[in-house]
Amino acid sequence: xxxxxxxxxxxxxRLPRGLEDRGPAAIKATRQMVEKIRxxxxxxxxxxxxxxAIEYTHALGKFLPDQDRPNEGVFSFQDDDEQWLSxxxxxxxxxxxxxxxxxDTLPKPYRSYRAGYxxxxxxxxxGRFRQFMQFDxxxxxxxSPAADAEMCMMAADTMQALGVPRGSYVVKVNNRKVLDxxxxxxGIAGEAQWLTVMRAIDKLDxxxxxxxxxxxxxxxKDESGDFTKGAGLQESDIALVLSAIEQDQxxxxxxxxxxxxxxxxxxxxxxxxxQFAAASGYGTDRIKIDPSVVRGLEYYTGPxxxxxxLLDTKDEKGRPVRFxxxxxxxxxxxxxxxxxxxxxxxxxxxxxxxxxxxxxxxxGKLDTRPEFGPVVVTVFDRDRIAxxxxxxxxxxxxxxxxxxxxxxxxxxGNQFKYADRRNSPCVIIQGSDEKARGEVQxxxxxxxxxAAAAIASNQEWRETRPAQFSCKEExxxxxxxxxxxxxxxxxx
RNA sequence: GCAGUUGUAGCUCAGUUGGUUAGAGCGCCUGACUGUGGAUCAGGAGGUCGGUGGUUCGAAUCCACCCAACUGUACCA
Numbered sequence: 001x002x003x004x005x006x007x008x009x010x011x012x013x014r015l016p017r018g019l020e021d022r023g024p025a026a027i028k029a030t031r032q033m034v035e036k037i038r039x040x041x042x043x044x045x046x047x048x049x050x051x052x053a054i055e056y057t058h059a060l061g062k063f064l065p066d067q068d069r070p071n072e073g074v075f076s077f078q079d080d081d082e083q084w085l086s087x088x089x090x091x092x093x094x095x096x097x098x099x100x101x102x103x104d105t106l107p108k109p110y111r112s113y114r115a116g117y118x119x120x121x122x123x124x125x126x127g128r129f130r131q132f133m134q135f136d137x138x139x140x141x142x143x144s145p146a147a148d149a150e151m152c153m154m155a156a157d158t159m160q161a162l163g164v165p166r167g168s169y170v171v172k173v174n175n176r177k178v179l180d181x182x183x184x185x186x187g188i189a190g191e192a193q194w195l196t197v198m199r200a201i202d203k204l205d206x207x208x209x210x211x212x213x214x215x216x217x218x219x220x221k222d223e224s225g226d227f228t229k230g231a232g233l234q235e236s237d238i239a240l241v242l243s244a245i246e247q248d249q250x251x252x253x254x255x256x257x258x259x260x261x262x263x264x265x266x267x268x269x270x271x272x273x274x275q276f277a278a279a280s281g282y283g284t285d286r287i288k289i290d291p292s293v294v295r296g297l298e299y300y301t302g303p304x305x306x307x308x309x310l311l312d313t314k315d316e317k318g319r320p321v322r323f324x325x326x327x328x329x330x331x332x333x334x335x336x337x338x339x340x341x342x343x344x345x346x347x348x349x350x351x352x353x354x355x356x357x358x359x360x361x362x363x364g365k366l367d368t369r370p371e372f373g374p375v376v377v378t379v380f381d382r383d384r385i386a387x388x389x390x391x392x393x394x395x396x397x398x399x400x401x402x403x404x405x406x407x408x409x410x411x412x413g414n415q416f417k418y419a420d421r422r423n424s425p426c427v428i429i430q431g432s433d434e435k436a437r438g439e440v441q442x443x444x445x446x447x448x449x450x451a452a453a454a455i456a457s458n459q460e461w462r463e464t465r466p467a468q469f470s471c472k473e474e475x476x477x478x479x480x481x482x483x484x485x486x487x488x489x490x491x492x
Numbered sequence: 493g494c495a496g497u498u499g500u501a502g503c504u505c506a507g508u509u510g511g512u513u514a515g516a517g518c519g520c521c522u523g524a525c526u527g528u529g530g531a532u533c534a535g536g537a538g539g540u541c542g543g544u545g546g547u548u549c550g551a552a553u554c555c556a557c558c559c560a561a562c563u564g565u566a567c568c569a
Binding site for chain 2: 017061089120125220222225226297298299380412413415416417419420432441443448457458460462
């Protein structure tokens, strides 16, 4: 009696959560998106620069990793000399380091762009990954609101270059100084309480006025019954905050807000950005002041902007999906000066390429058709591989993507199946009959697939051999080209 | 992190009040039609029923704990 065959313990092949493998279609889409964004950034005068994915942890932010939880939010590890290193979580902090390190040799203002993967160790969601691509542009060394206005205009241009039409996106602009004015008016001294207020404001688009009102006051209970403690503001203060972040600013401003000097400064800057944008033909349908935009909590010092898609996105099951902002940025006057004794004003804009791609894919705005595979030269007679390889080379030399079938050539069926899976436009066949006549068969798989739908029996199928024709060996390249042209096959 | 929901084949799911060797469709592999894939037919592989412990004569099914995924929420430089 045989024992139960004990299976060897197999290693489970699995991808850590929040990460994704990317196939040809996704890679192609990313490549096209990146190229379109690059063209816009180049047109605005930015030049490329690239920095590594790893930086000293303290160069990225002011916090060293906690000894107990060194990977809170960011992926960190220690170098040989015990210094903490981290994977970058955005492209702005590394750029600040780069500019500070090469300050004397760079032209000022220094205007550059770069695309790359960034990493965040946090909970993933739809369109939210732990590794994702950003595409940034920054102007370092200019304090002018014109530099900020330009970022907003470029954001709008980029969206349109990516195929998001006017009216389907909006660049929302606010100014941290305006928010500081609100703080002044409220007289909030405690940092913790102010952070709670800002977080509440940031949630306006998601939770609505009533949700924000709850978060500014006692707190809010979510759908699952979980409770979030609020900022504990009084009713009159809540009213002041809500009036300050309201879209419609036509009502007379609360005296406390009006009297804040820093708040007024912020409003003046916003007004300038608005004027610059308007002068260049960007109306409020594209670039709009929105006093509820907060943008993170750390390094922004002045204008902040956020690009939002206005289209309803639904997932495969038809459920609505929230993507949040697909891009954003702002002024970070303090980031470079951390490395230097002097003030270095800077402003930048970042597109979340991965998130935007996820959104555009769901919206059907991206070309997700798979790339065409190569022309496959089949192996009819095993001992004539050299001949077949010669056909392959002839095609390749004429810049036609081609390959020899390298699997087990025991029958034709497997070879056609392979070609089908590769999405090949056609295959080349040469048996002894064709060989004797100095000919090959070219089988048009795209045309054949259409014909197959109408044919019921295998016998009929084989007798008619649809979409297949023969030609002289010397004509292979020309005839293949005809097939490619008929189906508009283009590679790369 | 907190809360809710859900874990059965590669995928989508059945699985009756706890009762023999856990099923289907699709996919995959093999074969038939022996110079041509998608049709059809025949066969096959594939499951620690998320994991561990418990209750029971008996657990995919009941209980406890753990793990994972999804959704919401918090955090997000």
